[in-house]
Amino acid sequence: ILEKPFGENLASATVLNKELEAHFGAGQIYRIDHYLGKEMVRNIQAIRFANPIFTDVWNSRYIESVQISALEDMGVETRGGYYDASGALKDMVQNHLLQILSIMAMEEPKEMTPKGLHDAQLDVFDALRQADEESIKEMLVLGQYEGYQNEPLVRPGSQTETFAALKLFIDNKRWKGTPFYIRTGKKTGTREIELSVIFRRPYPEVEPNVLIIKIQPTEGVYLQFNIKRPGDTDDIIPTKMDFCQSCSFINQMNTPEAYERLLGACVRGERFWFSQWDQIETSWKYVDRLEELWGDRTPAAYAPDTAGPREADALLAQDGHHWFREPEVYKR
DSSP: OEESOOSSSHHHHHHHHHHHHHHHOGGGOOEEOGGGGSHHHHTHHHHHHSOHHHHTTOSTTTEEEEEEEEEOSSOOTTOHHHHHTTOHIIIIIIIIIHHHHHHHHOOOOSSSSHHHHHHHHHHHHHHBOOOOTTTHHHHEEEEEETTGGGSTTOOTTOOOOSEEEEEEEBOSTTTTTOEEEEEEESSSSOOEEEEEEEEOOSSTTSOOOEEEEEEESSOEEEEEEEEEOSSSOOOEEEEEEEEESTTOHHHHHHOOOHHHHHHHHHHHTOOTTSOOHHHHHHHHHHHHHHHHHHTTOOOEEEOTTSSSOHHHHHHHHTTTOOOOOOOGGGOO
């Protein structure tokens, strides 16, 4: 049973995989990504495939963009030595967030078996549009919070990124032209993992329908939709429905922690929620290429307790989009 990160790049991951498979065999290796054990990540399939109101519109015809945010309010704390050799791309994007993206974007598996799920996710990785010298400037922003270089065990003058934002495209029939935005960062003033599906507006003057799958710290589902303003008016205004799974004491008592769930699956020999080598290989190729194209550019600075560098907002603004935030009036 191995915890991520699996290797430091494609070359080291390949060597590690060959050694492990030579000694244990592929069927005895479990690569844990604890995000895949989180309750609401496990719920993505149910939300997508057990609800026709979402299943039938889960494509580029109806969805304008998909956003995946994994933000932390803390800095590197005591992990400066590890983090400075890794950075946000390797620590979060290559494993956790690309795995979540594959579950959000995959076709419904032909059969609900470990192989069926694996193949559907791998198809997404294979369809990711590759970066090149021209597109890298419009698809990747790296940042570093002010004061990072003074953290314990961080190298003086380090250019390691503590924030990453990406614009990705999946070149298949379902997602043609729909951007997937990913962002992750430390010291952003908030702690949350959320997936936001922004639907296309039926009219320019109304707010979009938005579905948010809340993974952390609150677990649940938020849906923003439109109604007529009460009274003698035809104005259309947004309202919301908000299901909070983690607010129920009963649910808290009965929901295992992510590692507990995954370790139990290892003992039982269940392989549904574990990354396989070809998925890891493909995601490493993608991230290695991003780092190669980024080269020696300096990460954009951002102040602690802010949402990251301004360039991450511009990444969306160039397409007329913005990072969706649940209206404060709706928050619990």
